[in-house]
Amino acid sequence: MQILRTAAVVAVAAAHTFASSAATRSELVVVKAVIDGDTITVSTFGRVRLLGIDAPETSHGLDTAAPFGKEARDRLTSLVLHRWVRLETEGATRDIYNRHLAYVVTEDGQCVNTVLVREGLARVSAREALARLDELKNAESEAQRFRRGMWGSTPSIPTAGYTRGSGATRSPAPKRSQSAKGSRKKKSP
DSSP states (O other): OHHHHHHHHHHHHHHHHHHHHHOEEOOOEEEEEEEETTEEEETTTEEEEETTEEOOOOOOTTSOOOTTHHHHHHHHHHHHTTSEEEEEEOSOOBOTTSOEEEEEEETTSOBHHHHHHHTTSSEEOOSSOOTTHHHHHHHHHHHHHTTOGGGSOOOOOOOOOOOGGGTOOOOOOOOOOHHHHHTOOOOOO
């Protein structure tokens, strides 16, 4: 009987340790800026990359924004800018650009990462098992099934116009042959 109790206590302790290492939630922080559809700046932590998702890129400098990049940034802005959120982390805490990796959870418990995926404004990009991976994959399947955002029809992308100043070369007009020039008759006055 004592062995059974000891085993139960060890199992509960192990489960608690695993659960606490799987996801850690921060205190409330305020979102100070939205960089793009999957990156924000928050008080205390600095730059945060939304964990497990990838949103289309917005224009950075001279680049052209990817389809739905602006929509993803605008939606993220409407959800979190100047609002209090909690950051939920698990696994690696920073990416190769030294940004914090986290799920962003609103005060009412809504996972912003999942909202963006469900609306078709981001896709699942997890490279390792995550606590919310099934939730994210279900949201992506729903977005695909209902053809939301990037999973719907592709927006028309304007093609670049070619002008003389754009560096495009035009082939010169064909030259007339000498015989063609001489065969023209002059009009008499």
